[in-house]
Amino acid sequence: MNKIKETLVTAFALFSLFFGAGNLILPPLLGFKAGDFWWLVTLGFCISAICIPIMGIFAHARLQGTLYDFGKKVSPKFALVFSLIIYAIAVGLPSPRTASVTHEIAIQPYFDTPYILTSIIYFSLVFVFVMNRSKILDILGKFLTPAIIVILLLIIGITLFSYPMDFGETVFPNPFSAGILEGYQTFDAIGAVVVGGVIIVSINLKNKGDSFAEKRALVRRAGWIAGFALLLIYAGLIFTGTLMHKEFDTDISRTALLNGISIKTLGNTANLFLGILVSLACFTTAVGIVTGTADFIKSRYNDSQKAFTITAIIGCVLGVGMGQFNVDYIIDVALPTLMFIYPITIILIVLNVLPEKYTTPVVFKAVVVTTILFSVPDFMGSIGLGDTISPITEVIPLSGFSMGWVLPAFIAFLTSNMTAKKV
Known part of the structure; x- marks a missing residue:
């Protein structure tokens, strides 16, 4: 019974790691544009957004190290440069995107205020939480993910029973590769190599008496469960977008589509509640990214608190600068960077497995x-x-x-x- 409980707890931790609030805006639009090839898009998306990240956790379980250890076999210099690039991308793209998602999901529908104001307030709060390392966000995170999942399951279920199985035509020349490339935008492979080690350390602390083989088996079992849960949610959201292809304009944005689907299935009140939950989940993600980056730089400078503070300031300033743009713009800007760094990340994950x-x-x-x-x-x-x-x-x-x-x-x-x- 203890093993079952440990497996489920670990699986939930992995699920929460990869199920970022920003990820919610990606699958619906994929399905919206996929038409009758929604299943092929889903397959591609799940390879890059589920399979590769879960393999990254398996690699961490084997290495028992940090992001730096992923590239050490190439050379120590490569490992350091790769780590610095990954952390720079993390604070420069997915972190600011959380502010933009928050603005479009929770602020824009109700208040006529600019992105820059949301971004400034948002990252000022991020800096306060990073510098104080409050446990409030950890406690809050345990309730956010289950609440968001319940709402999403309701949205998916209502859509399945309310809309006809009319899929429309795809706009993608290559649906499979479109799914894979959109999966890059989750940043989950990068998330796996950056913070996956934190989960492995947690497992080691809780299971000190277990052998290495037992701990690795625990991670594998939990990984399969988390992967299956992610598959259900992602496939459900993609399928939901597909069934609603006649309900919205073809040029609708990712966040507007998620908002629209939520309103059509659950009404305005539930949509407001979803917006609040997604915003809080985005905030915990941003705090985690900035804290993790500052910790890494701190470790390279003999545990200097000054280095930590400077890095946190830079991370938040970058967040304000990039977070003032809309989500679709940030995704477009991120694509070239991901086209270069993601293949390297994937290869390092595969080789370490x-x-x-x-x-x-x-x-x-x-x-x-x-x-x-x-x-x-x-x-x-x-x-x-x-x-x-x-x-x-x-x-x-x-x-x-x-x-x-x-x-x-x-x-x-x-x-x-x-x-x-x-x-």
């Missing part, structure tokens, strides 16, 4: 370098230089799906392992 005999330092170097090189064309395509590099992308398999790095990385993995065996 595979057996060590297949992932020597030589293999790590070969696969990571190959992934970096072949991510450049996808990155250039995402910033509007697709025509310039089209002669290159035309000969790279899967480049048309913005995944030109996949096959070269796999070939590098096989080749480096074969070479190592011959030596």
Whole structure:
């Protein structure tokens, strides 16, 4: 019975880690545009937003380390640079997006105030909570996720029984890759490598008497349960968006669609309640990101409190600067960055999950370098230089799906392992 309880508690912790409030705005619009290919979009989204992040937790369970340890086999310098880039992205994109989501979900429908005002107040409060490390948010977080899940299940259930199974036509040329790329925007693979270690440490503290194998088994069981729960919610939201394709204008924004779906299924009062819950969940995410980044910089400067404070200030200033823009703009700005860093993150997660005999330092170097090189064309395509590099992308398999790095990385993995065996 204790094992069942431990598994469920750990599964809920993992679910809460990946089920960020910002993620809620992504699946409905995917379904809204997916039409009768909603299932293919769902498959792609779940690979990048569920499978890869859960694998990241499995990697943490094996490494028993931090973000820095993910890239150590490439080189210590690479591991440090990779860590710094990941933390810079975290405070520069997903953290400000939480302020923008809060404005569009909870402020904009009721008050005619600018984004910048919300952003300034929001990150001023974030800074106060970061500097005081209040446990209020941890306690609050335990109630936020269940409450949001209940509302979402109601929305999904009401939609399923109220709307005809009319899917419409897809607007995506490649529904599967569209789902994968939208899954990048959850930032959950990055979340897995950044804060996954916190959950592993918590498990170790609670289960000191258990062996390493028992702890790893616990993480795997919890991971499967959390993954299945995420699949139900994400697939449900995508399907909900699909069924409501006639209810809204085709150019509707992500947050407006979530608001609209909530009002049509639950009414204005429930929508206000959802807005408050999502805003609080966004706030806890922002505090976690800024705190985690400041802790990392602090650790690089001999536990200097000054370094922590300066990093927290920079993180909040960046949040105000970027958080004054609307959600869709921040998502558009994030895409080029994600097209470059996400493949590297995915590869590091996969390599750290595979057996060590297949992932020597030589293999790590070969696969990571190959992934970096072949991510450049996808990155250039995402910033509007697709025509310039089209002669290159035309000969790279899967480049048309913005995944030109996949096959070269796999070939590098096989080749480096074969070479190592011959030596």
